Amino acid sequence: MNCLADLRMFSEIARSQSMASAANRLGMAPATISGRLKALEDYYGMTLVRRTTRSLLLTEEGRLLLERAEPVLSGFADLEREMDGRRHAVEGGLVVSCATDIGRGHVLPLVHAFARTHPHVKFSLRYDPPGSLNEIHFDAALRAGPVKDSGLTIRKLFTMETVTAATPGYLAEHGIPASPEALGDHDCLRLEGSMIGGDVWTFEAGAQRSIAVGGRFRASDPETLKTLSLQGLGVLRTARADIEPELRLGRLVPILAPFEPAAARVSLISDTRRRLPARTAAFIDFALQHFAGGSSEKPTQ
Structure with missing residues (x-):
């Protein structure tokens, strides 16, 4: 029946x-x-x-x-009428999960531009530590590097450069490290849950080098570490987009540039398009246009 x-x-x-x-x-x-x-x-x-x-x-x-x-x-x-409206109306809540490493300088301009275009969308913007995307709730997620979760749609958005930097005053007092191994003699500002600026920093120069770093300061907020770095309290490793103005003005100086790895691919991840509400589909399309040149692929099952 x-x-x-x-x-x-x-x-x-x-x-x-x-x-x-x-x-x-x-x-x-x-x-x-x-x-x-x-x-x-x-x-x-x-x-x-x-x-x-x-x-x-x-x-x-x-x-x-x-x-x-x-x-x-x-x-x-x-x-049924309400659900049909939801399928076509760009409104409601949108949960965007960003890996801790993803530069705010990349993400926030995107969110700001989309929010201005779609005033009826309510954002929940989260910065999550690395882990399986199947274990958290999200509508769209940004992750750097390979994504292994199956059953998800992955679209390339942009590439993200990493930079290691410190203030001129810090380098004048403590010296400029000539190699990644020399970071053992420096205060390294570490970001909890970060793959690029956590307790192990990975460099490349012929062969990959993973350097365990230490120092007096560790935080879960990248802005806190940026502030500490600008105060001359240590060496910072982060997405270049997040400190580009400070590098341009000379407030921070890049170091170890020959050892930095190639720019990491940042992907936009979502459920399959046939299941997406209008707000999520609109955000994906907007993000691809915003960064220009994104491509879509399905992971190998």
Whole structure:
């Protein structure tokens, strides 16, 4: 028994007071209507309709069923209209998950531009540590490097350069490290949950080098570490976009440039497009246009 469809059929029979009229309105054969009404009566174990030579009359139980069914049918019709509207209207909540490493200088201009274009979208912007995307709730996610979670759609957005830097004053006092290994003699500002600026910093120069770093300061907020760096309290490793103005003005000086790895690929990740609400689909399209030249691929299963 299909409860909702059968209640809808019963409501139409009650309105039409004719099996033939109900069948015509529902686009069904009269014999089918008759059979489904009998099945409904068998399900409840009582007669719902009395058939006369001229029309159909509801029994007391039939009237009760109709009275209780109509609000359910009306509510479901409202729900269908609302869900259809959600499928097409760019509105509602959008959860964007960014890896801790993703530069704010890349993400915030994108979010700001999209928010201005779509004022009815409410943002929840989160910075999450590395981990499986299957373990968190998100509508769209930005991640650097390879993404292994299956069943997700991955689109290339941009490449992100890493930079290691310190203030001129810090370098004058502590010296300029000539190699990644020399960072062991420096205060390195470490970002919790970061793959590029955490407790291990990875460099490349012929071969990959993973350097365990230490220092007096560790934080979960990259802006805090940036402030500490500008105060001359240590060496910072971050996305170049986040400190580009400070590098340009000479407030921070890049070091170890020959050892920095190639720019990391940053991807936009989502569920398959056929399941996406309009707000998520619009954000994906907007992000691809914003960064110009994004491509879409499915991971190997």
